[in-house]
Each structure stands twice: as structure tokens, then as C-alpha cells.
Amino acid sequence: MADRSNSADVSEPAREFRRAQVIANPIAGRGRGSSYARELTEGLRAAGIETELLLTAGRGDAGKRACEVAGEVDLIVSVGGDGTLNEVLGGVGSASPAIAQLPLGTANVLATELHLPRRVEAAVEIIRRGRTTPLDTSQVNGRLSFLCVGVGIDGFAVREVERRRTGAITKLAYVTAMARVLGGYRPPQLSLEIDGVPVDGHFGFVLISNVRGYGAVFNLSPDCRHADGLVEVYGLRSGSIPALVKMAAVGMAGRLPGRAVEFWQGSRVRVTAPEEVPFQVDGDFGGAGPVDFEVSGRQVRIVVP
Known part of the structure; x- marks a missing residue:
């Protein structure tokens, strides 16, 4: 790592x-x-x-x-x-x-x-x-990502949004989708590997991020750099509803990881599970199953103030 x-x-x-x-x-x-x-x-x-x-x-x-x-x-x-x-x-x-x-x-x-x-x-x-700043891009199962990938609860919610989508997506659509998913929610058992090194144990939720904010609501690590070839990896051991609520509270009131989740940095991440688990890529439904994530080495230049 x-x-x-x-x-x-x-x-x-x-x-x-x-x-x-x-x-x-x-x-x-x-x-x-x-x-x-x-x-x-x-x-x-x-x-x-x-x-x-x-x-x-x-x-x-x-x-x-x-x-x-x-x-x-x-x-x-x-x-x-x-x-x-x-x-x-x-x-x-x-x-x-x-x-x-x-x-x-x-x-x-x-x-x-x-x-x-x-x-x-x-x-x-x-x-x-004409001022620009570089931004890393990554590949997730062959698909581009520049923000974050979530495996677990947000994957289920985004899949629910996609199933019911009829036009532009609103914040209310995400809230109602999350409420539907949480009813009877059973967290997955995710295995995590970072830069080829397996992490001991299992996780109920994994977030891979190249930004300092999640969903424009939660605060992530201030050490994030958008163009250093690395991403932050946040792992929640228990994906139970109380554990998810605690993680959300820490992310809104302070900054993750805090004591709510475990934290790593790397350039290659693999997430697997015994069953197919939905995941989201930059806020859109990405599919279900194993997730292979790698910082691509290709940067784009973003126009900034």
C-alpha cells in the first residue's frame, strides 16, 4: 500500500x-x-x-x-x-x-x-x-471514474434510483431510495485488497475516493490530493444500520475516517464478496459483482477559478 x-x-x-x-x-x-x-x-x-x-x-x-x-x-x-x-x-x-x-x-x-x-x-x-489544475482518472471494471466508488449500501441505493428513474434525478430521489433499501437491509461481507495486499477480515461497506467530499454532504480526508496517483480507501467493518448511521454522523459533523472507519491509501483496489454486491461509480449505478479499481495514470486538466 x-x-x-x-x-x-x-x-x-x-x-x-x-x-x-x-x-x-x-x-x-x-x-x-x-x-x-x-x-x-x-x-x-x-x-x-x-x-x-x-x-x-x-x-x-x-x-x-x-x-x-x-x-x-x-x-x-x-x-x-x-x-x-x-x-x-x-x-x-x-x-x-x-x-x-x-x-x-x-x-x-x-x-x-x-x-x-x-x-x-x-x-x-x-x-x-485559462487557469487549470490536473485531475487523476481511474478505471473501474473498464469504466472511467474521477470521483468515488462505493460498494455496499450506496450501491444498493443508486441501483434503486436507476430502477425508478424517469427523468432528472433529485436529492429526494436518493433519500427515498435509501429509505427503501434500509428496510430489511442485510450488509454484505466484502473482502478488500489494496495494491495487491489483502486486508484481514471482512467489511460491510467500502468507499474508494479521489475527492474530499462524498455526495456533497459528507466530509472525507483533508489529505486528499486530486492528482498524486493515489486514492483514499475507507472501510467499515460492520455494515449494520447503527454502524452506517455512526459513519454518516462522523462524516457530516467532522471528517472521516475518524473512529468510524478504517483508512488506507493506494492506487489499485479490489473488492470481492461471496455474492454479487451492487456498487456505484461517480454517483451512477456501476453494476454488481467484484470491483477492480486502478488509477489509470491519465490526468485531465480542469478549468478552475
Whole structure:
């Protein structure tokens, strides 16, 4: 298991963007994604940046368009939530356009952490300044992750949200899904391996994170660095409802790990169980079964204030 250095996140030299692609989820922001994206596009054009706009029509559109233009533009702007941003980051592949976000989603985890503005005028201004910071990306069972992966209770809840989803997701949808899951909940028995080293015993919940906040509600380790090639791993031995409540209370009132969970750092994580256990990837349902997580070594540049 790797040790973390004390180096801080490092900003990169400012850039002047000349050509941009705006990719927007039109139903984000309670249906305001379309109007916000058009306003943003006009603002970037007024700032002298040649800009095209795509309004997505369904899941996968953002990643497909990002892949198509990644080698042709020096900036892609994601308008929407963490899911839209995940698609964009996955779509650019090995290309190196900078990525900006106008956060209009439910949690906006990365935007909250990086203090990204929700106002169009402010977003145009930080893009015009051209300051970026690197961000690690990881692979989870072949899928991109840049925020966190949860195995256990949140996987069950996110799967429930996905089953009942009919449009944009609200915070209430997560709350009601969690309430349904907790009724008769039986925690899994998870085995954990970090950087090839098995951890003794079993766990009822495992969280793998590259950010300092979880769901825009819980506070995680302040030692997190977004671009050091490592992630934080939080393990809860008992996944019982009282243990989960205690973990949530510590995360809301202070910072995990505290005494609520065990804590490691590493670049490769494997989670297994005797049965298939649901997991979430960056807030979306990722599937069920063993989880193989690895920091990919590919970083993206995020536009920041």
C-alpha cells in the first residue's frame, strides 16, 4: 500500500482557448440546462472563442461527442452534473483538451470541491483566464471514474434510483431510495485488497475516493490530493444500520475516517464478496459483482477559478 506525499494540488500555467465545444444535458438544472448552455455558448463567442453547442438527447451522447471533437478543440465545457462530466472525461480518451464545467446537477461533487461557479457570466470569466489544475482518472471494471466508488449500501441505493428513474434525478430521489433499501437491509461481507495486499477480515461497506467530499454532504480526508496517483480507501467493518448511521454522523459533523472507519491509501483496489454486491461509480449505478479499481495514470486538466 502506497504512502501519500505531502505535496499539494498544483495548478498549471494559464492557457488561451481558441476553439471550444459545449456539451449540455438539457434537462439538468431543473430543465434549465438548454438555456444556460446557449447563454454560455454566446458568452464564449463574445469572448473571442470559436464555440459549438451540442444538446444531448440521451445517455452516451456526451461521451460520443467528446470523442469526436477531442482532437479538434482545446476546450470542452460540460453543462450538467457529475454524470455528464463523467461521460465527457471518458470520451476524450488520450486527447488533451482542457475541461470546464457549468455545474447544474444534483450533487456537483467536483464543482463544489473546486469552487466552480454556477453563474454563466462567472464561468465565462474563469474560462477566459485559462487557469487549470490536473485531475487523476481511474478505471473501474473498464469504466472511467474521477470521483468515488462505493460498494455496499450506496450501491444498493443508486441501483434503486436507476430502477425508478424517469427523468432528472433529485436529492429526494436518493433519500427515498435509501429509505427503501434500509428496510430489511442485510450488509454484505466484502473482502478488500489494496495494491495487491489483502486486508484481514471482512467489511460491510467500502468507499474508494479521489475527492474530499462524498455526495456533497459528507466530509472525507483533508489529505486528499486530486492528482498524486493515489486514492483514499475507507472501510467499515460492520455494515449494520447503527454502524452506517455512526459513519454518516462522523462524516457530516467532522471528517472521516475518524473512529468510524478504517483508512488506507493506494492506487489499485479490489473488492470481492461471496455474492454479487451492487456498487456505484461517480454517483451512477456501476453494476454488481467484484470491483477492480486502478488509477489509470491519465490526468485531465480542469478549468478552475
